Amino acid sequence: xxxxxxxxxxxxxxxxxxxxxxxxxxxxxxxxxxxxxxxxxxxxxxxxxxxxxxxxxxxxxxxxxxxxxxxxxxxxxxxxxxxxxxxxxxxxxxxxxxxxxxxxxxxxxxxxxxxxxxxxxxxxxxxxxxxxxxxxxxxxxxxxxxxxxxxxxxxxxxxxxxxxxxxxxxxxxxxxxxxxxxxxxxxxxxxxxxxxxxxxxxxxxxxxxxxxxxxxxxxxxxxxxxxxxxxxxxxxxxxxxxxxxxxxxxxxxxxxxxxxxxxxxxxxxxxxxxxxxxxxxxxxxxxxxxxxxxxxxxxxxxxxxxxxxxxxxxxxxxxxxxxxxxxxxxxxxxxxxxxxxxxxxxxxxxxxxxxxxxxxxxxxxxxxxxxxxxxxxxxxxxxxxxxxxxxxxxxxxxxxxxxxxxxxxxxxxxxxxxxxxxxxxxxxxxxxxxxxxxxxxxxxxxxxxxxxxxxxxxxxxxxxxxxxxxxxxxxxxxxxxxxxxxxxxxxxxxxxxxxxxxxxxxxxxxxxxxxxxxx
Numbered sequence: 001x002x003x004x005x006x007x008x009x010x011x012x013x014x015x016x017x018x019x020x021x022x023x024x025x026x027x028x029x030x031x032x033x034x035x036x037x038x039x040x041x042x043x044x045x046x047x048x049x050x051x052x053x054x055x056x057x058x059x060x061x062x063x064x065x066x067x068x069x070x071x072x073x074x075x076x077x078x079x080x081x082x083x084x085x086x087x088x089x090x091x092x093x094x095x096x097x098x099x100x101x102x103x104x105x106x107x108x109x110x111x112x113x114x115x116x117x118x119x120x121x122x123x124x125x126x127x128x129x130x131x132x133x134x135x136x137x138x139x140x141x142x143x144x145x146x147x148x149x150x151x152x153x154x155x156x157x158x159x160x161x162x163x164x165x166x167x168x169x170x171x172x173x174x175x176x177x178x179x180x181x182x183x184x185x186x187x188x189x190x191x192x193x194x195x196x197x198x199x200x201x202x203x204x205x206x207x208x209x210x211x212x213x214x215x216x217x218x219x220x221x222x223x224x225x226x227x228x229x230x231x232x233x234x235x236x237x238x239x240x241x242x243x244x245x246x247x248x249x250x251x252x253x254x255x256x257x258x259x260x261x262x263x264x265x266x267x268x269x270x271x272x273x274x275x276x277x278x279x280x281x282x283x284x285x286x287x288x289x290x291x292x293x294x295x296x297x298x299x300x301x302x303x304x305x306x307x308x309x310x311x312x313x314x315x316x317x318x319x320x321x322x323x324x325x326x327x328x329x330x331x332x333x334x335x336x337x338x339x340x341x342x343x344x345x346x347x348x349x350x351x352x353x354x355x356x357x358x359x360x361x362x363x364x365x366x367x368x369x370x371x372x373x374x375x376x377x378x379x380x381x382x383x384x385x386x387x388x389x390x391x392x393x394x395x396x397x398x399x400x401x402x403x404x405x406x407x408x409x410x411x412x413x414x415x416x417x418x419x420x421x422x423x424x425x426x427x428x429x430x431x432x433x434x435x436x437x438x439x440x441x442x443x444x445x446x447x448x449x450x451x452x453x454x455x456x457x458x459x460x461x462x463x464x465x466x467x468x469x470x471x472x473x474x475x476x477x478x479x480x481x482x483x484x485x486x487x488x489x490x491x492x493x494x495x496x497x498x499x500x501x502x503x504x505x506x507x508x509x510x511x512x513x514x515x516x517x518x519x
Contacts, residue, residue, distance in 0.1 A: 109266065139388075172382065438470075
């Protein structure tokens with residue numbers, strides 16, 4: 001099935017033109033200059049469907065299509081716990097985090113930290129996030145995306161990196177969050193539809209034309225070891241997914257930080273029309289999350305069952321596409337993959353420019369900057385961050401499982417950051433000194449445990465470091481009176497609509513069934 005046909009190229013070009021047209025169309029100024037709220041928060045006009053689809057499009061990238069399929073090849077369905085725990089954590093974030101954020105009327109997560117603590121905490125975390133977003137997230141998304149283009153279309157890695165950066169940058173840098181969010185809705189249609197189509201075609205091929213049900217039953221029968229959600233201690237991949245600790249421990253730290261304290265994700269909810277709209281957006285994203293292992297994990301297991309001759313696990317998805325996806329479908333599948341990559345790049349660039357402009361430039365470089373100048377600086381920052389990522393991306397070429405690399409190094413930030421937010425939400429004595437100690441402690445504790453206790457899984461390590469950071473904040477808090485910036489909490493703040501409750505219970509029910517069946 002090898003090479004792309006004219007039809008495949010035509011489908012892909014049509015997709016690219018559609019995204020660029022929509023992105024540039026919604027970016028037009030309509031006779032007035034954009035304000036910072038227009039550019040960074042989409043004029044606070046996003047509906048639930050735009051929020052939910054943008055969260056998924058931002059979250060799902062080559063990191064999942066390539067990296068998670070690679071982990072599916074190497075580990076199995078257990079890696080899907082990242083998606084399933086995320087689905088549950090989105091409910092928690094919608095109920096307990098969003099009401100506090102939206103009441104504070106903020107643009108960025110560092111702004112919230114100034115609102116709750118002080119300017120020092122805001123600045124430290126702003127720089128932390130800038131470094132992680134550019135040097136880990138943006139760079140790895142570009143590298144993995146370019147790897148896909150290289151393996152599937154045989155485009156040189158350097159040119160693949162440049163092409164993806166330019167494609168994402170054209171509309172996201174010019175149009176801001178509204179262009180990103182509304183194109184994300186289209187990207188998600190390609191991502192989910194094309195991704196499911198790829199999985200179904202691969203299952204049918206594995207079943208020798210017997211259909212997707214026969215293909216799945218054959219997978220269960222021939223590689224049952226790849227369908228363990230909870231790994232035993234004697235499993236060679238236990239260090240990546242440490243047994244029951246996956247659903248009771250550090251993965252919750254990772255998920256709650258990523259979906260609840262991360263500018264890259266939460267910015268969509270900050271741009272909502274209202275709190276109920278934002279909460280519905282998050283629970284919609286949670287429902288989509290449950291679908292994603294079908295798209296990003298099962299293909300890796302199929303490649304394993306087919307004894308794919310791979311140099312490294314991350315080649316599983318490109319190998320499957322290259323060898324088993326027929327003409328026409330290949331163009332759609334490839335559009336789905338590129339949609340995931342480009343939407344994540346666009347969202348990451350927008351978040352980097354938001355933090356730099358609002359928390360660093362406006363605060364320390366030009367306090368009296370006009371709205372027009374803030375938008376201009378945001379665009380320039382987006383361009384610079386993409387250039388840095390383009391230069392650094394080729395250096396990631398010697399990674400084995402890129403998904404694990406991303407999780408481990410993001411895990412240096414997430415325990416301390418989550419402690420700062422959660423303790424700040426619900427404990428009135430939490431103070432700036434404790435928050436700064438936690439921000440520093442998360443790196444110190446993580447590095448010390450990595451060096452001194454190398455046998456401890458990084459997920460377990462994140463759980464332990466989170467507890468240490470919380471204790472650190474408590475020690476500092478007990479020495480001081482109630483903070484003047486403490487958040488007033490009352491039960492009415494956490495009320496949700498009936499529809500939200502029904503959808504949340506549906507997610508919990510589905511997850512319970514999945515873990516019961518594949519325990």
